[in-house]
Amino acid sequence: MASSVGPEDRVAEARPRLMTRPLLMRFVTVVGSSASFFLLLSVVPVYAQSAPGGGSDKAGLVTGALMLATVAGELMAPWLAARCGYRVLLGAGLLLLGAPALALTVSRSLACIVTVCLVRGLGFAFTLVAGGALTASLIPPERRGEGLALIGVMAGVPSLVGLPLGAWLALHTGYGPVCWAAALIALVSIAAVPGLPGRDAASGPPLGIFAGARSGALGRPTAVFAVTAVGAGIVVTFLPLAVAPGNTGVVAAALFMQPAAATASRWFAGRRADRRGAAGLMVPGLVASAAGILVVALTGVPVAVVVGAAVFGVGFGIAQSATITLMYSRVPASGYGTVSALWNVAYDAGMGIGAVGFGTVAGLTGYPWAFVLTAFLMLTALVPARWDLTAARKQRAMGREDQAVAEEGQR
Template sequence: MASSVGPEDRAAGARPRLVTRPLLLRFVTVIGSSASFFLLLSVVPAYAQNGPGGSSDKAGLATGVLMSATVVGELTAPWLAARCGYRLMLGAGLLLLGAPALALTMSQSMAWIAAVCCVRGLGFAFTLVAGGALTASLIPPERRGEGLALIGVMAGVPSLVGLPLGSWLAAHTGYGPVCWAAALIALVSIAAVPGLPGREAVSGPSLGIFAGARSGTLGRPTVVFAVTAVGAGIVVTFLPLAVAPGHSGAVTAALFAQPAAATASRWFAGRHSDRSGAAGLVVPGLVLSASGILVVALTGVPVAVVAGAAVFGVGFGITQSATITLMYSRVPASGYGTVSALWNVAYDAGMGFGAVGFGAVAGFTGYPWAFVLTALLMLTALVPARWDQTAAREQRVTNSEDQAVTAEGQR
């Protein structure tokens, strides 16, 4: 793709333009996929639970199938994208995310609901992986951190609005209208896909997702982010249960403060990464995340719960931005799909395993101590984070020495 910055601007040291027409079209697909997903995220479990013979087990199964299918889709998406191209994968993902929502209310049987969730999970995974790789190809390397942070904001705002709005619409208008809304948002956004780059974004040798996970350059940031995402899954799932019913206002404030703080800090971290590098943000983001979970352990103190959720959100946003920016900077364009897949798998798997594991631990220890143990678990990710910093430092020294030898040989 041709740069929008002319030779005169480059000579003057101007920063390359960030927001281009293709990136604006990418914003449309980000908002469409995120809004469609989050509108139904809390609605479908309620729909399953309110059906014939419904129970909390069915509600949990609906979400479990959705997230399991998402992880499976994320693991297979890089292989498919290498053969079909990112643009086709993104369009297919939006179709698979939107169309099944139209059919959801045809039946309240658990088999039907699970089938719809499975297809929508695969579709959402395709939009995440293919869309993430396309995003990286549309952003100038000099402004990668800021650009990725901007995309994060575009995806985060629909989640802030979509979750409560979906529940409100289902309660006031029924399940049918909210399903239609979620379907149409995804399907209409397909119109923006033809304006995005096609197969050229996948040219070059591809990097397999398992090979990427085994490599330290991608594996270490993936582990750090996955451990941090454990806390996100726990906060969203268990905070309403851990705090006494008389403090429901604190829970509402905390559940708003956490994603709002994460969105704001992700933007800050992205801009900082472009100026000073992303590597130095990983450890502070991890420590802030663990500290926030530790403060949340004071479940009987409403102010502590809200403050802890906000601190966790700040750390989580920083870690989100720093890890994905680092990972994209370490691969050629042909590896963008693998990076997108690894990062999203870490996100979804971390949230899922965190919620399941926390529930089991809390049954023995109670919620406060389970939060403390979670914070300690998160701090263990300091080991791979430090290893990554050391390896990156050694690589920079090696590169400097190689450049010096090359320069000496040219004299």
């Protein structure tokens, strides 16, 4: 009879404690890494464009370098963690994320900016993979959806504040104070690392990154999320450049609405996934993301820019929650590090490809048509999303059939 109890009944029967001291320490590192990253994410492209010889291609280059290094670091992180442990890797990541930002205060050369982005990308990758694996071990399986949604909120709030705040500070105080703030936030949060647990790896055979990517169970959500992340890279990099000069208020509002909507929708999607499953959320998330980018194409209409950014944020938050919840539910604990690496590779590779590719296309077509083309490109991910939904439904049907056979045998 226990097997027939639904998710909501299990939660009602036993809800293990979610908020623990180690999880609170993890919140500190999440906020520190995320705030440091997002404070400079939209600032550095504009900084590079305003440097001697700058242009839209240079803006895309620095974001592309940041994302490329992040992806490379995420691929290396599981190997490094197996040798030095997740806590050490997390602390090293915070150091590499924070300290190099200070170099931007002494040099405006493109070589320096790109180098800083490369080093910070590695550091951010280490915080994502090492921190993600630690997070998964700190959340009770019975509250996985809620716990992952809460972590998403903790990571989303700094982006909600950091993206517009960074642009505002750079405009009113100059680039130096923003760089100092980004550096100090990351460095100070290192103090919370010793408060994290010492169990750095789960027992059992590890799941390789490439083996996980080749499997449909992980590969399909990874592909869908990567495509939605393309839109995120474009919005944070090119929205300040695509909107007419003088409309800084519109840019700030749009950069606020996008992460705000993503944070809220990720929370609600995570809770819904606990109750009704996450597979059915990928298609709505993808469609909403593409629709938001299509509306943003009206760059000369301030309301459309803000609304489009918000709609994209809603879809992106749903896609975030659906894909990460699905992927963690499909592996044993020994595969958490691989899931963290794959999901973050999809995030950062998508952002990097979006930034570099969009910069090239926009130079040929202009910003509005580049946004339109991006929206239609994103819809191609409906194919793996539908495949995954079909596979999930078949799996559930087989599970119900097996359950019915077992219950019949008990009678």
